[in-house]
Amino acid sequence: MPTARPLRRTATVGSLIAAALAAGLLAVPQSASAAEIRIHDIQGSTRVSPLAGQQVTDVPGVVTAVRAFGSARGFWFQDPKADSDPATSEAIFVFTGKDTPALAVGDAVTVSGAVSEYYPGGESAGLQSVTQLSKASWTVHSSGNALPAAFALRPSSIPDRYAPSAGDGSIEGLRLKPNSYALDRYESLEGMRVSVKDAPVVAATNEHKELWITAETHRDRTARGGSLYSSYRAPGVGRVKVASLIPFTQRPFPVANVGDSLTGTTAGPLDYDNFGGYTLQATELGTLADRGLTRETTRKQKSDELAVATYNVENLSPKTPQAKFDRLAAALVNNLASPDIVALEEVQDDDGTTDKGVVDAGQTLKKLTDAIAAAGGPAYRWQQINPANGQDGGQPGGNIRTAFLYNPARVSFTEIPGGDATTPVTVTREGGKAKLSASPGRIDPANEAWKNSRKPLVGEFSFRGNPVFVVANHFNSKGGDQGLDSRFQPPARTSEVQRVAQSKAVNTFVKQLLAADKRANVIVAGDLNDYQFSPALKALTSGGALTDLVDRLPRKERYGYVFQGNSQVLDHILTSRHVRSVDYDIVHINAEFADQASDHDPQVLRWKP
Missing domain, CATH: 2.40.50 (OB fold (Dihydrolipoamide Acetyltransferase, E2P))
Incomplete structure (x- = not known):
């Protein structure tokens, strides 16, 4: 999730503006009187001011709002006499830094100052700019004036x-x-x-x-x-x-x-x-x-149905408050009806973000399974592989990884030694069936696709005598991508390249399982950090190896994460072709609520082998 940073206002002119000025593409008067310049002249009809870098004097308007807190204080003023061009804004922000302007809403003012373009996050962030005045002075001519209509x-x-x-x-x-x-x-x-x-x-x-x-x-x-x-x-x-x-x-x-x-x-x-x-x-x-939004509860699996869930528990460590463990546990027991297998993402090591070389997560997982038992749930066991220190991305020192919880009263885990942080799991064939060289094992961990990212964890389970291969995933984040509202359009999704490579690696592994046994039961689950319509998901499902279950839901139910007001898909459960007639549910308990145990909604499939 985005974290708060102090707002920073800088008087920078982008390279594009500078180039246009140098080429004479933007008309910039060297001096301007109040009779000549109004706010719409400063704003212009593009995203950057034609007067960027220039001084303006005695620009008239009415104060419409004052920001009297933070490090980006200032005021907005608007010209009540609009021009006829809908492309030109009639208002502008006056930046006063840490000083609160001694102005009131409704003051009629004339303002002098330097025109600049402020790029939130810095010009390299790729966002749009805000045209503003800084190093300003002003004169109040009257107070209590009516504001321009909104x-x-x-x-x-x-x-x-x-x-x-x-x-x-x-x-x-x-x-x-x-x-x-x-x-x-x-x-x-x-x-x-x-x-x-x-x-x-x-x-x-x-x-x-x-x-x-x-x-x-x-x-x-x-x-x-x-x-x-x-x-x-x-x-x-x-x-x-x-x-x-x-x-x-x-x-x-x-x-x-x-x-x-x-x-x-x-x-x-x-x-x-x-x-x-x-x-x-x-x-x-x-x-x-309050429209009374409630947290969803999925149905309990029948005795002959296998229930597999995925849940991003958002940087969970022993340092996490007990209240969060209790909430996660209650959700797994009550809202998810105690799934038989749970693929967890963002499980941190036993000292959290303290970076002392600790990589084991036994205490984290014990604290979670104890909380589940206390909530009336099963006595879950866990399987995971410790990553190499500092190699899997996430919060520095946290060593996040994927892990499995499973209910031994309902499923068994086929433990095959040999899996570690760097040894790739391979597929063998025994008696006409697919087998793993190690369970749990990591898929192709030396592949450049997993650099500074979590490696997929695969394990073999057995349910009512039927072997089931489950792959837990947490693909690389969207960090570094240009935003939807970027000044570059269409925005670049640079992180997508790595997720496509990760998808290809998992797709190749699934195809190896299916080559050994075309009827192999394979379930791929986790936080893939990408959309159902993305190139990464197309690569993951390539060749018909996997079906993305989110596409089976009604269109209006295809989401489990909310970012900047967009309800979207980041978490997925996919199945091989022999896993048919599944009942799949995204259980909305977090993403839509101000009070969250995680920023992701969990999801679960139920399937009768």
């Missing part, structure tokens, strides 16, 4: 298409088309007052007192009220983050779940940051309507 964000004002394309290049130089693209619409409103009425919540309140709403009331919604991310072309055009400029002592920020709504009007200036893109900085906050 632009209403609603289905009719948000285009169906999300972003223009620049052939993988920057869209900064393209003229904004706010009636054609959602990103252009938001950029054309940068700094301006916007409003949303009766806004549906599509991402729960986070620890930083933020939530996501959508201006779309019907299009691409999940069965439980979220915004469904169903393809690269459909990233939820109406999503906007909501933060608050109202002191929490005056108005506590609402603690909302997906499916709730902010009734009435939510309004304020439209900002942009590196923790979620376009953000409505609320000076007026709607009233929370």
Whole structure:
């Protein structure tokens, strides 16, 4: 999950802007009087100001909001006399650093300052820029003035298409088309007052007192009220983050779940940051309507059904508070109905993020299985392989890995010695059946595809005399990818290359099992960090070796993770062709809720061999 970092405002002009200036492609006056320059002249009709790097004087407007906290303080002011060009914003942010401006909403001001483009996270992060004024001075001419009307964000004002394309290049130089693209619409409103009425919540309140709403009331919604991310072309055009400029002592920020709504009007200036893109900085906050979202509970498997689950337990170590262990345990016992086999992801070693060379996770797994027993669940046993120290990515020192829990009263584990961090498991054939050289074993751990990433863990289980091969996975994260709202369109997904290679390695291994026994029962489960429509999943299912069960669900139920207001698929369970007629369920207990035990929803399949 994204973590909080102090906002940083810099007066930098991107290389693209500088090149355009040098080539004379941007008209930049060397001096400008108040009669000549208004805010829409500064904002211009593209994503970067034609006056970047210049001084402007006595620009008129009305203060619409003040940010009086943090290291990025300042105020927004807006020109009530708009021009006729919908591409040009009529408002701008004035950055005052750590100094709170002595201004009030409704003050009519003229402002002088330096025009710059601020890139949240730094220019190399690939995000869009915010046009701002800094090193500013201002004069208040009157107070208590009416504010310009807020632009209403609603289905009719948000285009169906999300972003223009620049052939993988920057869209900064393209003229904004706010009636054609959602990103252009938001950029054309940068700094301006916007409003949303009766806004549906599509991402729960986070620890930083933020939530996501959508201006779309019907299009691409999940069965439980979220915004469904169903393809690269459909990233939820109406999503906007909501933060608050109202002191929490005056108005506590609402603690909302997906499916709730902010009734009435939510309004304020439209900002942009590196923790979620376009953000409505609320000076007026709607009233929370709790729609009563409940955590799901799946049915219990029948006596002749094998239940296999996957659950990312999010950096679990003995240092994790006991309350989280108890919640995970209660979910496994009650919401998941005590699956026979559980593939766990993000199990940390016994000293957590302390980096002293410890790699064993026995204490972590004992603490979890003890909590499960205390919750009335089975006496689970576990299987795992310690990674080489510092080689599997994740939080430094944590040595996260995948692991199996299994209920020995229902299934048995075929233990075959020889598996370790670096020895690849191989497939043999005995008596017409596929066998592993080691169980548990790691798949192709020396393959470059697994560099700084978790290696897949495979184990052989037996259920009612039927051998079942289960592969637990945690593919590399999306870190380093350009965001959906990047200034580069379409955005680059550089991390995808490694996941495709990882998928090919697992696909090859599954095909080796099936070559030894075409009727082999193979279940591949885990956090694959990618979508059901991604190249990685196409590589994993290549040649018909595996079927991704999420594609069997109704479209509105295909999600188990929420990021920036998009309900999406990252975790998967896949099966070989002989594993048929399965009952598959994504159990929604975390991702849609402000109160989470993990940021992932678990999932489970039930199958009768």
